[in-house]
Amino acid sequence: MSLTTILQHCLTGISLGGAYALIAIGYTMVYGILRLINFAHGDIFMMAGYFMIFAMASMPWPLAIPLIILGTVVLGVVIERAAYKPLRTAPRMSIMISAIGVSYLLQNLATYLFTAIPKGYPEIPFLKRIFKIGDLSASLVTFITPVLTIVLVLLLMTLINHTKVGMAMRAVSKDFETSRLMGIKINTIISITFVIGSALAAVGSILYFTDRMSVTPFSGTLPGLKCFVAAVFGGIGSIPGAVVGGFVIGICETLLVAMGYSTFSDAFTFLLLIVMLLFRPTGLFGEKSTDKV
């Protein structure tokens, strides 16, 4: 493989990694607060893809993008209110089953509404423009994705570290009961977490599907699981960790595909998860946690 090809693949990998990072943030934030693997997150991401298809059919993209972000946010919050909120006090297994149930429901609903046949993803002409740097060529979206990811993450970090809402989020993720005693409205904070997670998933879905060009009801499952692995890899609950994890998995996957092991690229992600859990269960940037009796 020549250097140019390797660089070309790295570029694709970074772009994919950016989309993964945005989705992984949704997992890591929800897990940080609710201690729940939001199995439905990948399907929210898939639904955002479908929203985009329908929005673009009737309006120009500058109007469609805010609209689908709004739609995805509403979906995420409705799911939280309907499926997770009633189970706050239930054992963790019930709420996880509920998350799996929502994922199952969204997949079946998408199959019913939009059929299982892949639907073409609309092209945003300006994102598809081809750029050339030396021998490398890639569409604009490939360059935009990592930049946009970094910008959004910095904004999010500012929100979490320097605002009142962010402080409340950190408090809730540390201790539910105490933060309630401190006057924090837990349900509002959890909803805000889902708002942020879903909005980022919507942005991620635009970046991801623009490169892949088609959406099916099951196209959210595997990216969803991979992004969860990315979140675990970086240390669950840590936002920079999720971003690093997203990029690592995106680049590794692209390189594996480039080397001709495309069937193993999914397997590799899970192998990474198992190895990571064995040697460093808290992930790269995760906090050490101790079990209380």
Added chain:
Amino acid sequence: MKKSTKRICSLVLIALAVVLLFILDGHKNEQGMLISILQKSAILAIVAVAMNLLNGFTGLFSLGQAGFMSIGAYVTAILMIPVASLDGVYYMNGVAPGIRSLKEAMEAGPAWLQATYPFLALIAGGLIAAAFAALIGIPVLRLKSDYLAIATLGFSEIIRAIFSSPQMDTITNGSYGLNKVPAFPKLFGLPVLFTPFIIAAVCIALMVLLISSTYGRAFKAIREDEIAAEAMGVNLFKHKQLSFVISSFFTAISGGLLAMFMRSIEAKTFSITLTYDILLIVVIGGIGSVTGSVLSAFLVTASKEWWLRFFDQPLVIGGWEISLFRTGFRMVVFSVLLMVVVLFYRRGLMGDKEFSWDGLVRLLKKPFARRAPAGAKGGAGHE
């Protein structure tokens, strides 16, 4: 109710089931649909009980069922495909010479030995899956609830990727899948129809025996409180490993039966959706109830494949076509049902209780009693 009465009731029930199967065997051609639904339910009942053994009784939330089923299915299918049809099945890439010579050696065996091959193949599938489970159990079982779920889910995806990879073409036929798998064999000279039911009954009985043994008590102790169980002298790792391995063994047997039932398999069949389908059965039946899982395997399969079929057909009422009813609506109804059970009837059909005649009597009497006794709510109660 007296103990002897209960025993008679149970015997009558079993006799009725056997008679029903004989009647069905007599009308094989007209009742094909019913027979295949019952057989599929029996197969899914095994895997549902196996999942319950792990999730409901040991408290290990594992989502690797599809992976272990695929191991069982592939091993059974590879061992069972007759040598004559090997070239037809592996028409793309040819078959590995090792497999061909093994199968030729198998077919050279005496007739009585050949008759046991299907069962040996099932057990071989089970043992290989159990060995895999023992291997991955060492790292994975140290993980806590949700990490365990995602790690086992990942494992099942890895297995699927390996089975469908081009590198395995001469063994698993890659993404083309395997076909021409022989159907169920005869067992004890009974009609072929009986085989899946007998195997299912034996497997479930073995698991029930395990659950009611001292091992089963240790499993339940681990489920309730790991640290307390450890303090009482239960070896956590050994028991978790045991539960995981045994559950995987039976899951793989059910996978092998599924291969014989479907006659052809491909890696796509064993995706995450299959695990979710089994989870749906376990949740609806009640986590921690063997009879609940069995009952729910039959109910869910029957309604999915048969009773609720009309949801997928266009419905015309008085000349108006209702556009709500079309392909896929059935599964939407199903997932909504699952969510309702998860959110409002968390105990499912049976909760963690088992079926008993007393409970049934109480349930039947309830509408006539002046006040329903507390505790009889949500299905049959305990003795």
